[in-house]
Amino acid sequence: DAGVTQSPTHLIKTRGQQVTLRCSPKSGHDTVSWYQQALGQGPQFIFQYYEEEERQRGNFPDRFSGHQFPNYSSELNVNALLLGDSALYLCASSPDGRNEKLFFGSGTQLSVL
Amino acid sequence: QKEVEQDPGPLSVPEGAIVSLNCTYSNSAFQYFMWYRQYSRKGPELLMYTYSSGNKEDGRFTAQVDKSSKYISLFIRDSQPSDSATYLCAMSPIGGGSYIPTFGRGTSLIVHP
Numbered sequence: 001d002a003g004v005t006q007s008p009t010h011l012i013k014t015r016g017q018q019v020t021l022r023c024s025p026k027s028g029h030d031t032v033s034w035y036q037q038a039l040g041q042g043p044q045f046i047f048q049y050y051e052e053e054e055r056q057r058g059n060f061p062d063r064f065s066g067h068q069f070p071n072y073s074s075e076l077n078v079n080a081l082l083l084g085d086s087a088l089y090l091c092a093s094s095p096d097g098r099n100e101k102l103f104f105g106s107g108t109q110l111s112v113l
Numbered sequence: 114q115k116e117v118e119q120d121p122g123p124l125s126v127p128e129g130a131i132v133s134l135n136c137t138y139s140n141s142a143f144q145y146f147m148w149y150r151q152y153s154r155k156g157p158e159l160l161m162y163t164y165s166s167g168n169k170e171d172g173r174f175t176a177q178v179d180k181s182s183k184y185i186s187l188f189i190r191d192s193q194p195s196d197s198a199t200y201l202c203a204m205s206p207i208g209g210g211s212y213i214p215t216f217g218r219g220t221s222l223i224v225h226p
Contacts, residue, residue: 004156033213040121040218040219041218041219042117042119042201042203042216042217042218042219043157043201043216044216045213045214045215048213056213058213090156090157092156099205099212099213099214100145100162101159101162102157102159102214103159104149104156104157104158105156106154106155106156107155107156
């Protein structure tokens, strides 16, 4: 049983560019959350998708957007990249729209130069 | 002041030591408490969770919650080099909604042989 898979594992972009990160949830999970983890910090909640809709959103600007597909996989898009967007982006999946037990992927390390 | 405070360490202990990791919080609405373990270049992994004050034990790990003091702890007995990782506390309200956990910044633990 595959866990949460994320792609790519590493990405280097320049300021102003756009990026798309991808996530496939754990088998049987229908809820996907995205987190940003800066170096030396805990994960910060970006948003959560359930039933193909953004259900909750953290304190992130509209440059951060997402999508969930019918197979429950998800994408995170970030436009107009800033240096401060450099971080580890984590995807977490869970069942039934709940958050008690999150299963995280290994993340995408994004570097903005 | 952050809602969840956690000393980043690093905490360095010899193999076999008892480790105590702690978090304090300010939000009285937090009623569900979690500990995640994160190895280098990996996503967080749920280690323990509890709703109630008091102790919860699982093998070498004990989670302790003191709601009156807004203080939670994770104890690791007979620590092993394989326990070397960053330990993140997380907490959320409970109830009818799908509450998103708030994470601490993590404590880096090094267990040396």
